[in-house]
Amino acid sequence: MTHFPPNYTDSYFNFLVSKGIKTSTLKQYSSDLNKFFFWMNNYKGTIEFNTFMALNDRDFEIFIGYISEKGYSDATFRRILSVLNQFLKHFNINSDVLLAKPKERPLRSLNKNDFISDDEMDILLKSMSKLGTSEARNYLIERNLAIVCLVRYYGLTPNDIASITMNGVNLAQKTIAINSNGTSLKIKLQDEHIQYIRTYRRSIDKSIRPRFRSKDPLFVAFFNLTFSFRFDYAAGIPQPLSVRAIQEMIKDEVKFAGLRKISAKHLRNSCILNFLSYGYSINKVITYFRLSDPFSINRYQKYLKSIES
Structure with a gap:
């Protein structure tokens, strides 16, 4: 029985892990590479390493034709080829075809609906600052404002935000250091935005409050029914706020503000x-x-x- 992905991918994924690539990203890479190996198994009858190393641009052209017929979006098509190209580079295989083909299927043009306007952002921030009917949501006003500002004004992704730990937070210097998917980034926050974080952090009970100079997550999961932040007693740290929770919070606040559908992507754009x-x-x-x-x-x-x- 053919095993997907083959064992020789282990060295590549170990390399990615050493670079700090997140588990969710690794899963996406594995899924994309499995599409390639499934094709290779059908096309070549095997996914053995010697066969893999003997592949040439003509083979890659056939693979590109294969995924083109699958009806993937332009973004997915480009991502699969990008993932495959990076994997090939790990084995010192260079393919001009894989580099050139994405240019033939450019992503669609952007328009005003792909962004949040200044007026929409003002409406959103004013709405988020007001009390609503949900007690749990009211308890998290400063946390939510901090997150939305990190996306809109500093370009952080929900993945970035979920990965922030206290050893990268310096409230005195108003800086946050992030290590996301193997790349480091340090941002300096405006006074108003760092104050949101200070106020939010103080709202957490001292016994489970994220500790400075530790691997505790900055943003902690919240249990709406008990109005309490969660603590992972097995790991000995506050439970991190999930990427999905961040995405859903932004969508909920946008809806509460009466705006059109706007996501973290619009803010980052x-x-x-x-x-x-x-x-x-x-x-x-x-x-x-x-x-x-x-x-x-x-x-x-x-x-x-x-x-x-």
């Missing part, structure tokens, strides 16, 4: 656009936002040019 409008270099923007596909920045440049002309 606006931050990327701001960086470009401020004149930061393309390389700096790609590095800061940790964009895996350099070609994706072209969409933001084109949209910025369209609204400036």
Whole structure:
């Protein structure tokens, strides 16, 4: 029975783990590579290492044709090829086809609906600052404001936010250091935004409050029924707020504010656009936002040019 993925992928995934790549990202990479190995098993009749190392650009062209017929979105199509290309590089295999093909299927053009406008952001922040009918939500106002500001004004993803630990937080210097998927980032927060974090942290009972200079998560899961933050007694640390909980909170606050459907992606898109409008270099923007596909920045440049002309 063929085993997916094959054992020779272990060295690659061990390398990714050593770089700090998250478990969720590793699972996505494994899923994408399995699509390739499933094709290879059908096309070559085997996924043995010698056969893999003998693959050439003609073989990769056939694989690209195979996934093109699957009806994947442009973003998924590009991601699968990007993941495969990085995997091949681990074995010193370079494919011009895999580098060139994504350019033939560019991501769709961005439009104003892909961003949150300044007016919408003002409405959202004012709404989030007001008390509502949910006691649990009212208890988390400062936490939620801090999270939304980290996405909109600093370009952090829900994954980034969920991964922040207290050894990277310096409230005195107003900085947060993040290590996400093997890349490090340090941001300096505005006074208002760091105050949200101070107030939120003080709202947590001292016995389970995230400790400075520790691996405790900055953002802690909350149990709505008891109005209490959760603690993982087995691990001896507060229970981290999940990525899904962050995403759902943003959607709930947007709905509460009476706005159109807006997600963390819209907030981050606006931050990327701001960086470009401020004149930061393309390389700096790609590095800061940790964009895996350099070609994706072209969409933001084109949209910025369209609204400036």
